[in-house]
Amino acid sequence: MSNAPYNGYSWQQRSRIIPAHRKLTGRNQPFEAEPCAMCGDPHRPPGEWHSEDYSEPYAFQPPQSYPLCKPCHARLHKRFNALPGEWELFCLHVEAGGYGSEFVQLRTLPERRALGEEIASGHKVELPIIRARSPGPYWWRSLTLDPESLLAPWARPRPLRPRPDVAAFRLAFEEAGLSDRDSAFLRVHANAPRRTATMRMLAQEAMGKDDPKTANLLYGKLAGRLTSLLQWKPDLRNDGSPVWMSLLAEGWYPPDREYEWTMVPSAAEAARSLVVGKSA
Numbered sequence: 001m002s003n004a005p006y007n008g009y010s011w012q013q014r015s016r017i018i019p020a021h022r023k024l025t026g027r028n029q030p031f032e033a034e035p036c037a038m039c040g041d042p043h044r045p046p047g048e049w050h051s052e053d054y055s056e057p058y059a060f061q062p063p064q065s066y067p068l069c070k071p072c073h074a075r076l077h078k079r080f081n082a083l084p085g086e087w088e089l090f091c092l093h094v095e096a097g098g099y100g101s102e103f104v105q106l107r108t109l110p111e112r113r114a115l116g117e118e119i120a121s122g123h124k125v126e127l128p129i130i131r132a133r134s135p136g137p138y139w140w141r142s143l144t145l146d147p148e149s150l151l152a153p154w155a156r157p158r159p160l161r162p163r164p165d166v167a168a169f170r171l172a173f174e175e176a177g178l179s180d181r182d183s184a185f186l187r188v189h190a191n192a193p194r195r196t197a198t199m200r201m202l203a204q205e206a207m208g209k210d211d212p213k214t215a216n217l218l219y220g221k222l223a224g225r226l227t228s229l230l231q232w233k234p235d236l237r238n239d240g241s242p243v244w245m246s247l248l249a250e251g252w253y254p255p256d257r258e259y260e261w262t263m264v265p266s267a268a269e270a271a272r273s274l275v276v277g278k279s280a
């Protein structure tokens with residue numbers, strides 16, 4: 001495992017998965033004797049496997065974790081820095097039944113470059129079938145190519161720590177006696193692209209003014225009330241004070257932008273079903 005972040009998980013968080021697997025199963029690695037989940041190569045080094053999801057509790061089966069061969073694993077991680085069309089070409093190769101290891105054996109680098117450029121310029125490239133394989137959809141087709149996904153919480157399939165489920169959030173929203181403004185915060189946040197918003201965006205859209213400080217105060221208070229109702233343990237700052245927003249969202253500082261909050265999926269799903277304009 002490389003010392004790099006992936007899908008919003010730090011390498012430290014990622015590195016805990018191997019000891020966790022060992023502790024849980026007593027075995028050194030999952031997927032023993034299973035073929036590569038991408039190309040189907042049966043001769044996969046036993047220790048080679050991949051996770052899309054490093055949230056706890058860790059999961060050691062698809063769609064969270066997959067057995068992969070070395071070339072597929074390396075290409076998957078290198079897709080962010082690959083030449084235009086290169087990752088797509090590799091996917092087409094695998095989908096034509098090629099093993100990961102055969103990618104560089106079957107075509108020279110200039111041939112692969114030329115095909116990648118064709119793909120990048122929008123031309124349809126079809127590769128001859130190497131082995132019959134089951135039709136898609138294939139899981140690797142839903143992987144993002146956005147390099148921000150390496151660090152951003154929106155890329156995590158699950159929040160780092162488990163959150164209350166949709167039904168629990170729905171009940172808490174009912175019991176909290178939400179004001180129109182409370183509901184607006186929740187709905188605007190849930191419907192933001194990638195469930196992600198700054199306090200400035202929330203202030204503009206839920207309060208109609210450019211006042212991130214007040215939004216932070218009011219939305220934070222609402223999160224605090226919901227945290228008590230749900231009896232959830234919030235994240236703590238270094239000084240031990242609670243981060244009330246941590247019930248509803250995971251935050252991060254993107255380079256060159258304001259602090260962003262990504263609403264957790266269960267809260268967002270519950271918030272999307274809030275009735276518009278329903279007063280407390």
Ligand SMILES: [Zn+2]
Nearest residue numbers: 036039069072
């Ligand atoms: Zn493979």
